[in-house]
Amino acid sequence: xxxSKLRTFDIVxxxxxxxxxxxxxxxxxxxFLATTPLQLxxxxxxxxxxxSIWLTLKVSFLATVFFAIGAIPLSYFLARVDFxxxxxxxxxxxxxxxxxxxxxxxxxxxFISRDSVLGKLASSVGLNFVGHPIGIALAMAFVSIPFxxxxxxxxxxxxxxxxxxxxxxxxxxxxxxxxTISLPLAWKNILSGLIMMFARGLSEFGAVIxxxxxxxxxxxLIYERFGAFGLQYARPVSVVFIIVCLVFFIFLRTLAKExxxxxx
Amino acid sequence: xxxxxxxSIKLGEFQLKDxxxxxxxxxxxxxxxxxxxxxxxxxxxxxxxIKQDSGQVFLAGEDITHKKIQKRxxxxxxxxxxxxxxxxxxxxxxxxxxxxxIPKSVKEQLIVQYAELTNVSHLLDRNTQKLSGGELxxxxxxxxxxxxxxxxxxxxxxxxxxxxxxxxxxxxxxQINKSGVTILHVTHDYEEAIALSNxxxxxxxxxIIQKGFIKDVFQKPANEFVANFTGIKNFFTAEFSPINTAxxxxxxxxxxxxxxxxxxxxxxxxxxxIEKSR
Numbered sequence: 073x074x075x076s077k078l079r080t081f082d083i084v085x086x087x088x089x090x091x092x093x094x095x096x097x098x099x100x101x102x103x104f105l106a107t108t109p110l111q112l113x114x115x116x117x118x119x120x121x122x123x124s125i126w127l128t129l130k131v132s133f134l135a136t137v138f139f140a141i142g143a144i145p146l147s148y149f150l151a152r153v154d155f156x157x158x159x160x161x162x163x164x165x166x167x168x169x170x171x172x173x174x175x176x177x178x179x180x181x182x183f184i185s186r187d188s189v190l191g192k193l194a195s196s197v198g199l200n201f202v203g204h205p206i207g208i209a210l211a212m213a214f215v216s217i218p219f220x221x222x223x224x225x226x227x228x229x230x231x232x233x234x235x236x237x238x239x240x241x242x243x244x245x246x247x248x249x250x251x252t253i254s255l256p257l258a259w260k261n262i263l264s265g266l267i268m269m270f271a272r273g274l275s276e277f278g279a280v281i282x283x284x285x286x287x288x289x290x291x292x293l294i295y296e297r298f299g300a301f302g303l304q305y306a307r308p309v310s311v312v313f314i315i316v317c318l319v320f321f322i323f324l325r326t327l328a329k330e331x332x333x334x335x336x
Numbered sequence: 337x338x339x340x341x342x343x344s345i346k347l348g349e350f351q352l353k354d355x356x357x358x359x360x361x362x363x364x365x366x367x368x369x370x371x372x373x374x375x376x377x378x379x380x381x382x383x384x385x386i387k388q389d390s391g392q393v394f395l396a397g398e399d400i401t402h403k404k405i406q407k408r409x410x411x412x413x414x415x416x417x418x419x420x421x422x423x424x425x426x427x428x429x430x431x432x433x434x435x436x437x438i439p440k441s442v443k444e445q446l447i448v449q450y451a452e453l454t455n456v457s458h459l460l461d462r463n464t465q466k467l468s469g470g471e472l473x474x475x476x477x478x479x480x481x482x483x484x485x486x487x488x489x490x491x492x493x494x495x496x497x498x499x500x501x502x503x504x505x506x507x508x509x510x511q512i513n514k515s516g517v518t519i520l521h522v523t524h525d526y527e528e529a530i531a532l533s534n535x536x537x538x539x540x541x542x543x544i545i546q547k548g549f550i551k552d553v554f555q556k557p558a559n560e561f562v563a564n565f566t567g568i569k570n571f572f573t574a575e576f577s578p579i580n581t582a583x584x585x586x587x588x589x590x591x592x593x594x595x596x597x598x599x600x601x602x603x604x605x606x607x608x609x610i611e612k613s614r
Contacts, residue, residue, distance in 0.1 A: 232418075234414065234416070234418050235418055235420060237385045237405065238412075238414065238418040238420075239420070239431065240404075240405040240406045241383055241384075241385070241405055241406070241408075241410075241411060241412050242406075242411070242431055242432040242479065242480070242483050243406050243407075243409075243432050243436075243483050244406060244431065244432065244434050244435060245406060245435055246406070248434050248435050252431075252434060253420060256422050257421070257422055
């Protein structure tokens with residue numbers, strides 16, 4: 073009786089799970105199958121595509137590295153210090169994930185436009201963030217930084233406080249303890265957060281297009297090709313970009329795994 | 337060397353009440369008490385890991401109550417060893433050198449010296465993940481000793497070891513103490529106190545109820561709890577009457593007016609002890 077119930081349940085799970093998996097795979101697979109190798113080859117040689125992919129990778133990478141400098145200490149603070157409005161601060165950090173990305177773009181645009189304090193400050197040194205890679209980086213960072221902060225905070229929370237206190241007790245300064253104990257022990261989570269932030273930055277479209285249509289990051293280029301020339305022209309760019317993202321993602325994940333086995 | 341004056345703290349249900357203790361240079365002081373009486377909390381207060389509600393900590397005459405952890409020169413070795421899992425044995429031992437300008441050759445020499453003292457020379461290049469409890473304890477000791485603390489605090493250092501390893505580590509602790517390091521060792525095992533210490537304090541429900549030289553505490557326990565905790569098994573209730581007689585365990589009534597009779601009492605008590613232990 074129990075066995076037959078379990079079997080039915082298993083079948084239900086397999087069917088439902090399979091359908092979801094199919095839903096994820098089918099559009100991607102059909103896009104790959106609909107693109108010929110020649111189209112792929114030609115697209116990957118297109119200077120506009122190359123420039124946009126390079127720009128997307130570069131800006132997302134720099135945004136991740138630059139914002140990590142502040143996000144990692146913030147995560148450590150949130151993991152170690154209890155304060156009155158901590159839940160509110162944690163909620164604020166998650167905000168960019170839950171708000172529409174076009175709204176995030178509008179918010180960033182207001183923040184960096186020539187009328188804003190930051191915009192005026194940038195103008196005084198001859199910079200305009202709107203339509204500039206810095207503006208793109210800010211938009212990318214805004215929507216992707218929660219992934220880094222949350223992962224790093226979890227990582228620091230998993231580091232036993234006693235290890236840090238033992239290190240302090242050995243006469244080592246708090247800053248050295250942070251860099252030699254807390255950071256290395258939380259590194260697996262931090263690296264995972266960095267990869268997620270970078271990946272999320274690469275794929276950002278909604279916020280970026282509002283801040284900077286030009287220079288064109290690849291998600292915007294795909295949209296532009298689709299709008300101007302249709303699906304046939306947008307598809308190969310999408311496939312090339314997905315392949316590049318996958319290669320980077322696999323490379324970074326392998327690097328993270330190697331780092332982990334080095335530590336083991 | 338180390339002096340605690342009126343240390344008190346309240347942590348939820350638990351509290352330490354007016355703890356006073358003084359260790360002289362070279363003392364091996366054992367703080368004896370059941371689990372949860374506040375021994376570890378007291379060590380953490382001395383090391384500056386937690387702040388007491390009131391009281392002062394003095395080290396070599398200096399008030400270190402408000403000093404930062406890293407400036408106290410009081411080394412604590414925890415029961416769980418707190419070995420840094422991402423560092424090798426050698427890196428663990430050398431950890432206290434971080435940020436200090438010591439020539440590399442001197443560092444190497446010190447690492448070898450302390451690894452030899454704690455018998456971990458053969459483990460120096462090993463990862464710490466697969467070390468046994470005894471090996472981890474030795475590494476933790478080497479790591480602490482190399483930082484040259486003025487006073488060493490040991491939190492149940494022999495608790496998780498088997499008998500053979502305990503013997504070896506006891507010898508090492510004696511050796512460390514003989515080299516001039518003042519030690520405050522907390523344990524629930526009175527045999528450790530007998531084997532290692534020259535002074536002992538017995539703690540119960542957050543208070544020190546008796547302290548002094550080991551001989552005094554073990555031979556003249558202040559009350560039944562201390563007697564019980566220091567390993568005395570036989571207890572007899574005696575009622576003394578005004579005319580030199582004593583009633584032992586409500587059964588035996590004897591005259592205790594002269595020395596001969598006191599000897600007789602002892603004999604009777606010994607016989608009762610034997611009977612009781614059967």
